[in-house]
Amino acid sequence: MSAYLAPDAQLPYCRGCGHASVVRQLSRAFERLQLPPRSVALTTDIGCVGLADSLFPYLHTVHTTHGRSTAFATGMALADVLFEQGSLKPVVMIGDGGAMIGLLHLVHAAQLNVDVTVLVHNNFLFGMTGGQHSALTPVEFVTATTPTGNYVPPLDLLELLRAAHAGFLARQSATDAGLDALIAEAIAFPGFALVEILELCTAYGTRWNKLTGAKLKEIATLQGYALGKPEASLERPTFREVIRHQQQNSHVPHATRPEVLRQVEGATLASELRLVVAGSAGERVQSAAGLLARAAVAAGLYATQKNDNPVTQGTGFSLSEICLSPRPIEYTGMEQPDVVIVVSADGLKELVANGTLAGTRPETLLVMDVELDVPPANGRLVRLPLRQRATPQRAALAAIAAWQALAPILPPAAWDAALETLPADRRGENITALQAGRELAECQSGPAKPT
Amino acid sequence: MVAEGALAAGCRFFAGYPITPASEIYEVMMRELPARGGLALSAPDEISSLCYCVGASLRGLKAMTATSGPGWALMIETFQYALMTETPVVIALVARLGPSTGGATQGAQGDVWLAEFGTSGGYTVPVFAPSTAAECYELTIHAFNWSERLRTPVLLLSDKEVGMTTEVVDDDALARPTRVDRARIAEGEKPRPYGFNAPGDVPAFAEVGGEAKVTATGSAHDQEGRLRKNSPEVIEVLSHLQQKIEAHAEEMTLARTDLEAGSSYLLVSYGITARAARQATSALRRDGARISFLQPQTLFPIPRRTLDRALAGVKTVLVAEENLTGQYRALLAAHLGGRRIVGINKIGALISPAEIVQAVRNEEAR
Ligand SMILES: Cc1ncc(C[n+]2csc(CCOP(=O)(O)OP(=O)(O)O)c2C)c(N)n1
Ligand code: SF4
Numbered sequence: 128m129s130a131y132l133a134p135d136a137q138l139p140y141c142r143g144c145g146h147a148s149v150v151r152q153l154s155r156a157f158e159r160l161q162l163p164p165r166s167v168a169l170t171t172d173i174g175c176v177g178l179a180d181s182l183f184p185y186l187h188t189v190h191t192t193h194g195r196s197t198a199f200a201t202g203m204a205l206a207d208v209l210f211e212q213g214s215l216k217p218v219v220m221i222g223d224g225g226a227m228i229g230l231l232h233l234v235h236a237a238q239l240n241v242d243v244t245v246l247v248h249n250n251f252l253f254g255m256t257g258g259q260h261s262a263l264t265p266v267e268f269v270t271a272t273t274p275t276g277n278y279v280p281p282l283d284l285l286e287l288l289r290a291a292h293a294g295f296l297a298r299q300s301a302t303d304a305g306l307d308a309l310i311a312e313a314i315a316f317p318g319f320a321l322v323e324i325l326e327l328c329t330a331y332g333t334r335w336n337k338l339t340g341a342k343l344k345e346i347a348t349l350q351g352y353a354l355g356k357p358e359a360s361l362e363r364p365t366f367r368e369v370i371r372h373q374q375q376n377s378h379v380p381h382a383t384r385p386e387v388l389r390q391v392e393g394a395t396l397a398s399e400l401r402l403v404v405a406g407s408a409g410e411r412v413q414s415a416a417g418l419l420a421r422a423a424v425a426a427g428l429y430a431t432q433k434n435d436n437p438v439t440q441g442t443g444f445s446l447s448e449i450c451l452s453p454r455p456i457e458y459t460g461m462e463q464p465d466v467v468i469v470v471s472a473d474g475l476k477e478l479v480a481n482g483t484l485a486g487t488r489p490e491t492l493l494v495m496d497v498e499l500d501v502p503p504a505n506g507r508l509v510r511l512p513l514r515q516r517a518t519p520q521r522a523a524l525a526a527i528a529a530w531q532a533l534a535p536i537l538p539p540a541a542w543d544a545a546l547e548t549l550p551a552d553r554r555g556e557n558i559t560a561l562q563a564g565r566e567l568a569e570c571q572s573g574p575a576k577p578t
Numbered sequence: 579m580v581a582e583g584a585l586a587a588g589c590r591f592f593a594g595y596p597i598t599p600a601s602e603i604y605e606v607m608m609r610e611l612p613a614r615g616g617l618a619l620s621a622p623d624e625i626s627s628l629c630y631c632v633g634a635s636l637r638g639l640k641a642m643t644a645t646s647g648p649g650w651a652l653m654i655e656t657f658q659y660a661l662m663t664e665t666p667v668v669i670a671l672v673a674r675l676g677p678s679t680g681g682a683t684q685g686a687q688g689d690v691w692l693a694e695f696g697t698s699g700g701y702t703v704p705v706f707a708p709s710t711a712a713e714c715y716e717l718t719i720h721a722f723n724w725s726e727r728l729r730t731p732v733l734l735l736s737d738k739e740v741g742m743t744t745e746v747v748d749d750d751a752l753a754r755p756t757r758v759d760r761a762r763i764a765e766g767e768k769p770r771p772y773g774f775n776a777p778g779d780v781p782a783f784a785e786v787g788g789e790a791k792v793t794a795t796g797s798a799h800d801q802e803g804r805l806r807k808n809s810p811e812v813i814e815v816l817s818h819l820q821q822k823i824e825a826h827a828e829e830m831t832l833a834r835t836d837l838e839a840g841s842s843y844l845l846v847s848y849g850i851t852a853r854a855a856r857q858a859t860s861a862l863r864r865d866g867a868r869i870s871f872l873q874p875q876t877l878f879p880i881p882r883r884t885l886d887r888a889l890a891g892v893k894t895v896l897v898a899e900e901n902l903t904g905q906y907r908a909l910l911a912a913h914l915g916g917r918r919i920v921g922i923n924k925i926g927a928l929i930s931p932a933e934i935v936q937a938v939r940n941e942e943a944r
Contacts, residue, residue, distance in 0.1 A: 165787070165788070165789060165791070166787070168786045168787065168792075180793070180795065180805075181804065181805070184791075185791065186791075187786045187787065187791060187792040187793075188792070188793050188794070188795075189636060189786065189792070189794040189795075190794065190795035190796065190797060190805075191659065191796060192655055192656065192659050192796055195625065195629050195655075195656065195659075198625065198626045198629030198630060198633070199629050199632060199633040199636070200633065201626075201629070201630060201633060202591075202593070202629055202630035202631060202632060202633015202634045202635075202636070202637070202641075203633040203634065203636055203637045203786055203787070204633075205591070205593075205617060205619060205630060205633070205634060206590075206591055206617070206633065206634035206635075206637035206638070206639045206641075207637055207787060208617065209590060209591075209615075209616070209617055209639065210637075210787070213787070215637065215786065215787040231622050231623060231626065232622075232626060232629070234622070235621070235622045235626060370617070373612075382610055382613040382614055383609065383610065383613075417744075420744065424746055429745075429746050430745070430746055431743050431744065431745040431746075432743070432744040432745075433739075433742065433743050433744075434742075435683065436683070438682065438683070455746075456745065457853035457854065457856050457857040457931075458853055458854045458857045458928070458930060458931050459739070459743060459853070459928070460854075460927070460928040460930050462930060
């Protein structure tokens with residue numbers, strides 16, 4: 128016995144269990160590599176395979192949950208990248224049962240090419256729970272849950288992980304010489320490496336099937352599995368290299384600063400005001416509402432904004448609910464809006480459906496596109512050719528500007544401050560929209576009564 | 579503001595998976611964390627998200643993920659692993675209308691029990707519940723601090739309405755709790771992975787990859803991390819997991835109170851509904867009612883001492899929350915000394931101040 132495996136280790140497996148030989152070969156692999164014990168994180172899964180932790184008293188050991196060992200190991204490997212001196216080698220011990228339930232973790236670790244080595248102990252069944260079959264059980268294999276033989280063809284893990292761009296993939300049987308060298312090669316590999324080890328569960332596998340070490344080879348041949356050699360050894364950048372490269376080449380984004388608005392003060396709003404803007408997706412409804420909220424904040428008001436869309440974000444209605452107040456805003460519900468702005472049929476339909484229009488009162492102001500049917504609502508109605516004069520893309524902001532021209536609460540300077548928060552190339556179209564709205568309001572003699 | 583709070587708390591690792599209404603936290607972390615020297619990553623599912631975070635925390639980094647009800651359901655096995663292995667991690671749970679896929683874009687406060695009782699064994703899982711953007715910032719820092727201090731997973735429970743409403747945050751008035759880091763094992767000290775002297779103590783942390791050997795396990799273990807069958811040593815560790823929370827419960831709990839002497843009514847609300855409740859309290863007082871208000875910011879442990887103080891002279895407690903059966907009300911009931919308790923409940927829409935006022939009026943008219 129070697130220094131990695133405790134000299135007095137009592138192997139906890141049944142007599143003849145393949146796990147015992149893997150544990151010995153793994154220890155030899157560590158010896159070959161002469162890895163500092165504290166650079167290894169032996170990460171074990173649930174099952175008989177997960178009884179190995181205490182056998183390796185000098186390594187970090189992490190005993191995890193069923194099938195998830197690879198994901199925990201991946202987390203450690205990912206984090207290790209942030210340590211300048213990081214050189215952690217997580218080694219995963221997992222069964223075929225664990226590999227099945229945790230398949231996605233293997234796939235993603237391979238895709239990421241993290242420096243994780245996975246040893247899949249494939250004894251063709253769930254040992255610890257009493258010999259049930261797994262996704263890796265060969266056809267005709269008898270298990271506790273396939274009493275007449277398995278009829279579902281087994282998953283070829285290596286083939287699958289090849290498709291996930293795994294860097295190092297190999298298969299070997301537990302009893303074969305050279306397993307230690309193969310495991311060492313896998314651990315030394317700088318990215319994701321997986322070795323599938325075919326082995327026998329003497330408690331169940333050999334009880335129900337005529338199996339010997341030689342028979343393992345037969346099963347492998349039957350399934351077209353080559354043994355012993357890495358089946359793939361793909362050179363591609365490891366996760367560590369990718370991140371280092373990004374850091375060195377400033378591929379990382381710059382931190383965004385919180386948005387700071389130039390304060391202009393001068394709002395004339397004595398109590399809370401609730402406003403809904405409704406239109407169609409893709410017609411800048413929510414960004415128009417956002418500009419209003421910014422202008423209000425610049426003018427010294429408090430503001431909240433909530434947006435809504437159908438489940439598909441690119442079609443149908445688009446809606447924004449705004450509360451403005453001289454005091455901090457608590458409740459943001461919109462049962463009784465003070466101002467309702469509707470610029471498209473989609474928006475109108477939604478305001479009918481969600482009950483907003485039912486909450487309108489005689490003092491509610493409705494600003495609508497002139498083409499829309501007059502809805503069943505209370506309030507003063509202003510109908511303007513918003514879509515035609517301002518274009519559909521600018522209709523929402525034009526409507527807001529028209530409302531502000533008719534019933535102003537914000538000084539013009541507040542809009543300037545809000546516009547300053549936009550990228551320079553987006554300001555022009557917004558200024559045009561604001562202007563169009565103000566002009567439309569001028570032509571309007573005053574709010575009309577609903578018909 | 580959850581993301582900003584996490585960054586201020588020293589979060590260095592984030593793994594996420596898209597889900598409304600938690601995706602904004604994910605997107606902000608993907609953008610901001612690498613820029614500030616951390617690592618943010620997309621996981622292939624929520625099980626992986628939390629496993630990656632726990633792995634990163636075992637390696638020594640402060641870690642967080644964000645999800646909503648359906649994703650949280652997938653994380654619970656891993657959450658229990660973090661609890662059992664005493665691994666700090668923060669989960670921002672931004673609730674939406676359930677059950678199942680439910681209403682992705684609708685708010686709800688229906689995950690209170692799922693958050694608190696997802697764990698086998700009846701452990702007190704610390705849950706912080708912000709009601710505003712500013713509280714999101716402050717309570718996220720507290721969530722990290724307590725997760726680190728007690729070496730335990732902590733939940734930050736908000737909902738769509740808190741998480742996806744844009745609002746003004748007054749930078750000058752923002753509370754900035756001092757950041758706390760986990761206590762690490764002293765150099766040369768003999769590692770006892772789960773060792774404690776008094777049951778309320780928190781074991782010193784050693785990171786995977788460091789000089790002190792780590793023995794981590796989610797299976798029943800003794801203080802050395804050795805697997806043991808149902809032995810006194812195991813029971814001692816399992817009890818300690820609860821005792822360390824209880825020993826710090828009073829210190830951990832936060833609440834906003836607005837108490838009025840001589841009140842016969844105490845209104846309790848949390849998260850998004852606390853906003854309507856505050857407004858209702860003011861409205862009721864303007865009309866001459868005497869009413870006190872309590873907003874637990876730490877839902878669990880229940881802020882017992884503050885609650886007792888708020889209960890002085892009170893005859894009726896009203897609990898407003900956006901779920902069908904009064905999840906928090908049911909748990910508060912045991913602590914009210916037999917006082918009358920009334921639920922104000924609704925799903926599918928915000929509870930309005932007017933509805934709360936009406937409920938109090940109904941009580942007055944009884
Ligand atoms: C989520 C979950 N499901 C089921 C189990 C029960 N369980 C324990 S071990 C095991 C299977 C182990 O089989 P395998 O991974 O092949 O390892 P072996 O025992 O053969 O070494 C299962 C299903 C569990 N622990 N957790
Ligand atoms: S049950 Fe099977 S896998 Fe488990 S120890 Fe025994 S032989 Fe090995």
